[in-house]
Amino acid sequence: YDEALPLFKQSLQAEIEVHNDSMQGQVVNNIGNTYLAKGDFDNARIYFTQALQVREKLKVPSDIADTLHNLAETSMRTGQFDQAQDQYLKALEIRRTAGDKRGAAIESSGLGVLFGYQGRFGAAISAQEEAINGLRDAKEKGFWSTEVLIAYGHALAQAGRGEEAGKKLAEALSAASQDKSQPQIATTLSYQGENAMYRGDLKTAAGVYNGALQAAAKTGDASLILLTKINMARLAVSQGKFAAAASALKTLGEQADSLGLKYLSTQCLVLRGEALTGVKDYVNAEKDLNTATLRSDKLGLRVLRALSQYQLGRALELSGKGSAAASHYQEARRAADEVQKEAQTDQVSKRSDLAPIFGAKS
Numbered sequence: 329y330d331e332a333l334p335l336f337k338q339s340l341q342a343e344i345e346v347h348n349d350s351m352q353g354q355v356v357n358n359i360g361n362t363y364l365a366k367g368d369f370d371n372a373r374i375y376f377t378q379a380l381q382v383r384e385k386l387k388v389p390s391d392i393a394d395t396l397h398n399l400a401e402t403s404m405r406t407g408q409f410d411q412a413q414d415q416y417l418k419a420l421e422i423r424r425t426a427g428d429k430r431g432a433a434i435e436s437s438g439l440g441v442l443f444g445y446q447g448r449f450g451a452a453i454s455a456q457e458e459a460i461n462g463l464r465d466a467k468e469k470g471f472w473s474t475e476v477l478i479a480y481g482h483a484l485a486q487a488g489r490g491e492e493a494g495k496k497l498a499e500a501l502s503a504a505s506q507d508k509s510q511p512q513i514a515t516t517l518s519y520q521g522e523n524a525m526y527r528g529d530l531k532t533a534a535g536v537y538n539g540a541l542q543a544a545a546k547t548g549d550a551s552l553i554l555l556t557k558i559n560m561a562r563l564a565v566s567q568g569k570f571a572a573a574a575s576a577l578k579t580l581g582e583q584a585d586s587l588g589l590k591y592l593s594t595q596c597l598v599l600r601g602e603a604l605t606g607v608k609d610y611v612n613a614e615k616d617l618n619t620a621t622l623r624s625d626k627l628g629l630r631v632l633r634a635l636s637q638y639q640l641g642r643a644l645e646l647s648g649k650g651s652a653a654a655s656h657y658q659e660a661r662r663a664a665d666e667v668q669k670e671a672q673t674d675q676v677s678k679r680s681d682l683a684p685i686f687g688a689k690s
Contacts, residue, residue, distance in 0.1 A: 329366045329548050336362060353382035357395055364402060365511075367550030369588050373402050393422040393431060397438065404442050405551065407590025407627050412442055430472070433462025437476045440483055445591055447630030449487035449671040456480035471512075474503040478516050485523035486631075488675030488682075493523050514543035514552055521559055525566065528680040533563055551592075554583055558592060558599075565599050566680075570606030577603060591632075594623045598636045605639065610647035617643060631682070634663035638685045660685045 336359045343352040360375035376399045383391040400415035416439045423431035440455030459476045481496035497520050504512035517540035524533035541556040558580050564573035581596030597620035604613035620636035623629075641656035664685045668676045677686045 329362050332362050333359065349382060349386060350388075353379050353386065353391060353395075356382060357391075357398065360395075360398055360402075364398065364405075365547075365549055367552070367554075367587055369402050369406050373399065376402060389422050389426050390428065390431070393419040393426075393428075393435075396422070397435060400438055404438070404445065406588040409442060409446060409628060413439065416442065429462050430466035430468050433459040433466065433468070433476065434472055436462060437479050441479050444479075444483055444486050446628050447632075447634075447667045447670075449483065449667065449676065450673075451670070452483040453480075453487060456483045470507065471509070474500055474507065474509070474512055477503065478512060478519065481516070482519040482522070485519060485526060487671045487673060488526060488677070488679045489673070490523055490527050490675075494520070497523065510543050510546045511549055511552060514540050514547060514556060517543060518556055518559055521563075525562070526679040526681065530563065530566055533566075537563055551587060551589055554580065554587065554589065554592060558584075558596060561596075562599055565603050565606070568606065570603040574600055574603035574607065574609075590623070590627060591629060594620055594627065594629060594632050594636075597623070598632055598639060601636070601643065602639045605643045605646060608646070610643050613643040614640065614647075630663055630667050634660045634667065634685055635681060637663060657685075 336355055340352065340355045340359065343355055356375050357379035360372045360379060363369075363372035363375060376395055380392065380395045380399065383395055396415050396419040400412045400419065403409075403412035403415060416435050420432055420435035420439070423435055436455050437459035440452045440459065443449070443452035443455060456476065456479050460480055463473055463476055477496060477500040481493050481500055484490075484496060485493035497516055501513065501516045501520070504516055517536045521533045521537040521540060524530075524536065537556065537559045541553075541560060544553045544556040547553070557576075561573050561576045561580060564570075564576070577596045577600035581593050581600065584590075584593035584596055597616045601613045601617035601620060604610075604616065617636050617640040621633065621640060624633035624636055637656045638660035641653040641660060644650070644653035644656065664677070664682055667682075668674065676682060
């Protein structure tokens with residue numbers, strides 16, 4: 329990516345000099361995509377916005393939809409979920425109007441990923457199934473076929489449908505490995521580790537998380553590398569290595585904040601709060617978990633809201649404030665119930681991270 333950027337920028341200058349607006353829009357969009365792949369979301373948004381302005385003047389629907397999709401990806405990664413949904417839906421409408429089944433499937437998958445962040449697992453699975461069917465109808469192979477399969481496997485894992493998720497993610501990993509796509513390999517391994525964590529299989533999670541970390545290091549994608557490091561810290565918390573995890577999560581949370589990755593920064597707060605509770609640093613645990621509950625409420629992150637409320641209840645109870653803990657356990661259960669109701673399956677309640685909430689004191 330670092331080698332590509334100066335070449336794209338030279339190309340952009342050449343297109344400006346010859347007044348080739350169509351190619352100018354394409355190159356500006358390519359620059360945005362390169363920044364997006366690097367995890368530099370501020371610059372990605374700047375160039376995508378410029379590309380959209382150029383392409384809207386030229387009125388080529390497919391080009392407009394491509395850039396709206398890229399803006400939606402950027403908005404989603406930085407926690408601007410309402411804006412991302414609006415951009416995906418606009419792109420989806422353009423694709424459907426044009427009869428573009430392949431493009432419509434890609435937008436549907438993007439919406440599915442967005443729903444997953446929000447803890448709307450039933451909607452996420454439905455969107456990914458629609459995407460899978462759309463790509464099949466369009467006879468699409470290669471990158472996007474693998475990308476949507478990865479997203480589908482992850483949606484199934486999030487809903488607690490571990491066995492089904494395992495099959496889809498194994499299929500996706502095989503395709504990504506065949507194409508030698510390191511970002512897709514790293515992402516799939518990360519989701520396989522997550523699926524193992526939900527089943528309480530820490531040994532399997534450790535192996536695939538290590539593989540994801542190694543694959544991510546080869547990509548140059550700052551957000552993907554950060555995700556794999558957070559996953560390792562998450563594993564450490566589950567293994568009871570609280571002191572080391574708390575230290576790592578402080579740094580990782582700061583990195584997530586600096587990149588604008590609001591979901592990951594909130595997740596770091598929840599995990600660090602749990603780790604600090606583990607070392608009996610209840611004061612700082614409460615501080616991080618209170619911040620996490622506020623952020624997850626604001627962003628509409630149902631699962632993180634449930635987890636932060638539950639961990640806050642634990643910190644209060646263990647520090648001798650049992651009466652104050654009860655309301656947080658109740659809020660955690662309410663949020664978890666919302667997730668389970670929307671997912672339309674009780675398998676969500678069996679996820680290792682959510683199961684304690686359903687059995688918590690009320």
